Amino acid sequence: MSETELPDAPANEQDELDEDDRLRPEFVRAVLDAVEDGNDEAARALVEPLHPADIADLFELTPHEDRGPLAKALKDLLDGDVFAEMNDYVREDLIDALTPTQVADLASELDTDDAVAIIEDMEEADQRAVLRALDPDDRAAIEEALSYPEESAGRLMQRELIAVPDHWTVGDVIDFMRHHEELTTDFWEIFVVDAGHHPVGTCQLSWILRTPRGIAIGDVMKREQTLIPVDMDQEEVALRFQKYALISAAVVDAANRLVGMITVDDIVHIIQEEAGEDTLLLSGAGDGDINEPIRLTVRTRLMWLVVNLGTAMIASSVVGLFESTIAGFATLAILMPIVSGMGGNAGTQTLAVVVRAIATNQLTDSNTRWMVLRELRIACANGAALGVLIGIGTFLIFGRADLALVIGTAMFTNNITAGLGGVLVPVTLDRMNIDPAVSSAVFVTTLTDTMGFFSFLGLATLWGLHA
Template identity: 60%
Template structure:
């Protein structure tokens, strides 16, 4: 067969090649949309030239279309959605940024949102609807097919960020008494089964999972072998109310591809697959970092009012804790007036102590989040961080003491700041590990409030130790 004949027989491949070539012209070497491409789309939107917008966007991959929505202005997004309505498939909706998707869904009519939700997997549909206002959410649910509505309402009944919210209700489950041949015939004959899955769950008469068979096992076993002879009985079951962060840790620890989700009675109600977990791991990792800084969601698409509300709370809290450090300085006002060099050196002691505390805090919070740090090894972690703090404190103390002694020509001042630096870095190390451990014990999220307490401790103790030593040493006479 000639190449021309082959292309005639496979027109889809030619179309896909042309699509890829057209799309490559809109992406840079880092696989991001080129600024000139985005500018052309925005110009077409400003000119209300829907045909040109469609022609520009049509070659893009759904994930790149989702990126385009983030790159255009907020006022242009609804116009863009209307211009490319035929391209706004489930793949694009599922890839949209949460804030962008929520704004779009609120702007679209309820019947259109219901139509989109009905085409999505249950977990994606739930993610799309859960952030809508209660009134908008109910309006959309009222427009949906009864079966789809029941599935979404069931998912919404579970806590936020739980396995029940993120699980898919599309899975394959068969009785454990089936043979391998029976399963193969079942998979081929039933067209309503999911199009993508990696294992078949084996259930008992009460629909409780008792094992799982990977597709590779099923394809390689003789047809007459019963499932209960080849299925893996040791499986990881995910309770529906388990927090998504813990689910991600289970997948990471046991190298899972998929896992069964069960209700309180142990019945199989859904499954979670590794592609869902990739998003969760990324989300949770970024969330902890942002919580430590008090930056809220940290999403550039987050509305200004909500970003302001999230950040200002922590700034006010920091303002209150800063007054404690200021009150410590006020106690030594006379000491500072007698030796101005102390005012010059105070920020160094507090600043390095704060950095040391932040380092330890970041390590501790991450260890708690990944279950590396538990009650079983807490004291070992404390001893480790204390050892590191002593080494760091000693090194920095020698350097700062020598530098201050030379610059100010005062050995006593050098010794005072060296001892203060050593003490504050050790205090910072202990605070960086004890504060999050204490919050964890109190059932509070260590990532949220730890930084405020650690910063307050290092600032206050840094000033207190440095100025106190300067006073006791007779440095200022």
Template identity: 80%
Template sequence: MSETDLPEPEIDTTQLDADDRLKPEFVRAVLDAVDTGDAEAARALVEPLHPADIADLFELTPRDSRAALATAITDLLDGDVFAEMNDYVREDLIDALSATQVADIASELDTDDAVAIIEDMEPADQREVLRALDPDDRAAIEEALSYPEESAGRLMQRELIAVPEHWSVGDVLDYLRGHDELTTDFWEIFVVDPAHKPVGTVALSWVLRTPRSIAIADVMKREQTLIPVDMDQEEVALRFQKYALISAAVVDPGGRLVGMITVDDVVHIISEEAGEDILRLSGAGDGDINEPIALTVRTRVLWLVINLGTAMLAAAVVGLFETEIAKFALLAALMGIVSGMGGNAGTQTLAVVVRAIATNQLTSSNTVWMIVREFRIALANGMVLGVLIGLGTILFYHNVPLGIVFGLAILINNLVAGLSGVLIPVTLDRLDVDPAVSSAVFVTMMTDCLGFFTFLGLAALAGLGS
């Protein structure tokens, strides 16, 4: 039996619970060993862990204890661990390392992972790390850093297999076996023309199952999805999702092959973008529990101040009807229900529309249809709620005019909520403003102000305050 045929060593999973999360008692045992200065014991506990689990261990460790943990298990902190680590936790550890140490870690990684480590460093530290890298690695990372943030150029790997279209399958196999410096992790081989433009792809399994004499051009798949180097990473993820891609070629403006993106990178992006949109709707920033408190406060308080402004505007609308409210105090008790129901309806519509925009389900070709659809839904919901609330008010307060006004206000504000929930994010998207960031504030303002104005205005017209 050859060395490569030996079975993989079994990994001790007693550190993990049923959900593959590190057990609290295991984390405490590691930190206790670190606190007592027993680095050997800490290392023995951590060594069997997968790199992703070691990264989780650092995220579960209090911030002021991470440096000591890193010192205790320095030889286990390889590039794979840093690649799996939370951005904020990684930044803390990177700050504590020398430029040479960071360069050593970056040199172990694929280009995309190395860029993720270096891109957020201070410019001076970044230059120092780049100087410590090998020339080839430095050139690849500097090229990646020249592309916009969150673009395919930042996301792609330079390590790929590309062969000319005039080769045979045998030529490809000899090339793969005769060059030790080639990447070992790939699923597809890219076929390029003399100008290094991709003309097709060949699955690795096809190469292994095809006779050596067959031309690679005869077994390659010419249909392929090419990713422009400046494409936003969210658009990249949508293409992978739509066409069920495993990997895809990245091309420069001239159509030349410059890298590839693999599905493991895209899975991370899909998760990141989905969570980002939800958090932006609430104004909660990144929502990362490892984010510095000062940064979290700064992000959240900005949107709370903006919401305060919209609340003051709604209060000004209420102030227009202070006479009616003073004469009929029940209006003050009920008007919050109108705005609250409208806000809930607007949030429902907004969540659907923002998701549709993010996944390219909502485009200019079906915007009118979407507006009509949401109007019909809002009308149906408003009628059901209006009738229920109107009848309930009549039965409970024995006041028919109040019940009619209350029901009509609910109906009208549901229509406002439905229309604003679709029109506001669509308009912001057309203006190249992220609808996930700003829409919620405007929708809330519309449902509050128009909800109060409609209810109190109808009450004034019906003479409820007289």
């Protein structure tokens, strides 16, 4: 294909996306082939019809070494909206290749929260260079946002909002919105404030459009509103949006002054992140991002594997206490992993439920006792059922009623341990202000392995089992 010859452009989005709205492999390959052939114009013609989110996906699907040439070919299409949709690691790769002035130009196109997301992970020297290149107003807004803790409402909020005094009429509000072109264009409601800029109510656009001009805005607004403290953790913000079915919410500082707003489109990303975060933390898999550098992934996973190696040695030391019992009846060595393994599975089930309940505020001080009793009843029922099943199976295979009774009792005991540990460990860590999703699994696994071996081999010793 010559450099002046363009491929046929896709007729519509269905040529680029599959039935699940994912970029088709052949489309990605066509774009990368055009870039490799030096036909940047052809690549731009293919990519131009895409939504910014799909262009971001294109970069995420592109191998690391090909992202630079692709960005160079599509530079006219790489605007702030595309960067705002990108995976963090992919965005960092591309941002590193841009000058501070180029990053500043991108940031100036975005709402404050999206601009902060681009700048916050940069090196401190690069941050300062980008901030110097920004307009004074944009620089002040972003610097203020960066002063708030990470993953807080202050980082998440956007400053672009519409706030009006409570003494205005509906007509005043309409004229204000029509005659000031610099106002934000994306909003669902306006905020009503008093003389001290404290939010006193909200008013949906539909109410304004349906109300006569002479009516005071204070008579139309809704006074009850959910206010978000600027230092609130983003996970708690997401829970409030979910609980109260919010579209947008005002963010206030320590003096209860309106400083920004958070909208539901930002919360959707937070909910998605938080939903997978706890599961990944429980497994010790780090961020779980396929674009994460291999070195960082190895370091994160290896740390938890080393911790698990230590806990495994603790469990194995329990086995060593009963070396003579095992030597006298080798069948015990065959059966004991079943008891510890099933206890570990039961503990993981309970742990997953409890960690989620803590994260979503379903489990609080008022219902902790009820939760413990609930999981204890579940553990007793499951332990009894599994104990009977493993007892019958053991009797049928080995023909020994004493061995069947010992393993059935050990199975019941370890399931109760798993149920109680799965609740009490994360609850205790949470009370100590330690994230239960990070370290609960290590403690629960150690507990069930140790108790599994100890109960089975201990009962076998007390019963005097031998070959």
